[in-house]
Amino acid sequence: MTYFDTLWDALEPIGRHAATGGYRRFAYDRAELTCREWFTSTAQAQGLEVETDRNGNLWAWWVPEGVDPLGEALVIGSHLDSVPDGGAFDGPLGVVSSFAALDAARRDGLSPTRPIAVAAFADEEGARFGIACAGSRLMTGQLHPDKARALVGRDGASMAEAMSSAGHDPAWLGRDDDRLSRIGTFVELHVEQGRGLIEQGAAVGVATSIWPHGRYRFTFRGVADHAGTTRMQDRHDPMLTYAATALAAGEHARRTDSRATFGRVEVEPNGTNAIPSVVRAWLDARAMDESSLGDLLDVITSRAHACAEADRTDVDVLVESVTAVLDFDVALRDRVAAAVSAEQGGAAVPALPTGAGHDAGILAAAGIETAMLFVRNPTGVSHSPNEHAEREDCHAGVEALTAVVKELA
């Protein structure tokens, strides 16, 4: 039983739902606060100094003697919260691996020239308040504190109320320049959320980029009418326009190896025996670069208009958010890959892009030197109880991260 195994076994039961086997660890709820207690006790057992920053992010510091505590730290970590019925690995694998890697590096006699911290960023999934990476966005000034405080979850509590009841003062939320100035480099280890490493037959890889990502609201308008008495040729049915648009989106995304998902739909009046008057549908679209994302949206939008004309309905498209492509620092990525390769006896270390957002992307966008390691996921499934990483691959991830810590510290 390794130190990783001990930490993993202590964290694993927290917030796991008995019926689904999925995790429900949402910002500042009971399960997530228990994960925070696990973080604190783990850090204290290693002799690290624990603090919660102004934005609810957790930090465990090792400042060896003779090292400037305000120097540009090496930060490793990830997040502890989950999506509804998420898997065990998305987030926690990075935090547990960080504690294990720091412990291993210290046992090997590492004497760093700068502080090292393990971080767990708050509310990465945005499952409770709707904004992903809220903790890192607040810290870097990419989310306004007034907006964050006012976000209300499905249980009716605002982020300000949830933070207060967890013992954090929401008045302190906002860009944290003191802290930002202390972060020299951030390395996030994360379970892979696709099949890239399976295809390349490697346990560990490094990230090249995070795909650009857009969210768009399509509003299809027609005319409500009786489902029994209105002849098919007399209808203005926006559900048909929506359905044809969703099929076209899926078809184009498959052909171009991009991603198009209509995951949320609202229907008015939403009656079984009524032709709808309005269908609102939200498109999540991602592609390998910004021009491909632009093409994807153009194709879907023009197909929606063509279908609307044929169905005698209307459609308009509102851009809700677009996140630019994020290319990780090439020099750091090469250095990280070289350290991992050397640790693995010269094996090739795959470099791959990802379609998922991460705190590492938020920090990199704020100008912090940032890299990511991915650990193989044998099914490629994530945000599901079926998300998995073999224990052997988790250990390979810890060894890789240990090598990276030694290289960068």
Ligand SMILES: [Zn+2]
């Ligand atoms: Zn994650």
